[in-house]
Amino acid sequence: MYTFKKCFAPDGSELPGVWEFITPPGDGPSVEELAWEAFGRLSVPGFTLAHNPPTQAVIFVDTWWWAEGPSEGEVRGSSAGGVVAIAEPSRLEVDPGDGSGVVDCPFTVRESDVCSHVYDRASVNGAARTGDGHAAHPARARLVYTVRFENNGAPLTLPGLPETLESEWRETPVRVVEVQAVVR
Structure with missing residues (x-):
């Protein structure tokens, strides 16, 4: 609702008036609506799925995984009427692409062995391909x-608000x- 405010100087002379927008009590978004809006303002940082060994993994040898690009710090969205959503790193989910299922790892943004998987079969005739055309696990x-x-x-704690934020899946072949060895 708009109101016109008219003021007077101490000597009684009229000062220029001002139009103001005033939100009447009970109007406007609720705190829950503001929280949902704040959640929508969160943006997950982009990342690349990295692994070691970097060019090719070897069966029965650990392959390490990490997210390259994001920081380990929290992500804060912009304010929605005073309400802010804050996302704190929780974990990295990795699907090695070999049918073994998703591996839950600590939130890892540097090369480390805290997130690893052991492949038990080579990638042959797979749907995924590396940049040089070799078969790969997706x-x-x-x-x-x-x-x-x-x-x-x-x-701020309200029932029904989101408790997690997940990025889109990032793929890498x-x-x-x-590796075969001949022992003589």
Whole structure:
């Protein structure tokens, strides 16, 4: 609702008036609506799924995984009427692409052995291909964050608000080979 404010100087002379927009009590979005809007303002950082060995994995040898690009810090969305959504890194989910299922790992953004998988078969005739045309397992990963809310700096807890934020799956082909040795 708009109101016109007219003011007078101490000597009684009229000062220029001002139009103001005033939100009447009970109008406007609820705190829950503001929280959902704040959640929508969160943006997951982009990343690349990295692995070691970097050019090809070897069966029965650990392959390490990590997300290259994001930081280990929290992600804060912009304020929606004083309500802010904050996403804290929780975990990295990796699907090695060999049919073994998703591996839950700590949130890992640097090369490390904290997130690993052992392939038990080479990649042959797979649907995925590396840049040089070799058959590969279609590995993929996503980042998972735990979400909390603040209202003007104070913790905000309301039932039904999202508790996690997940990135889109990022894919990378992983060539997996067998190594054979001849012992004489």
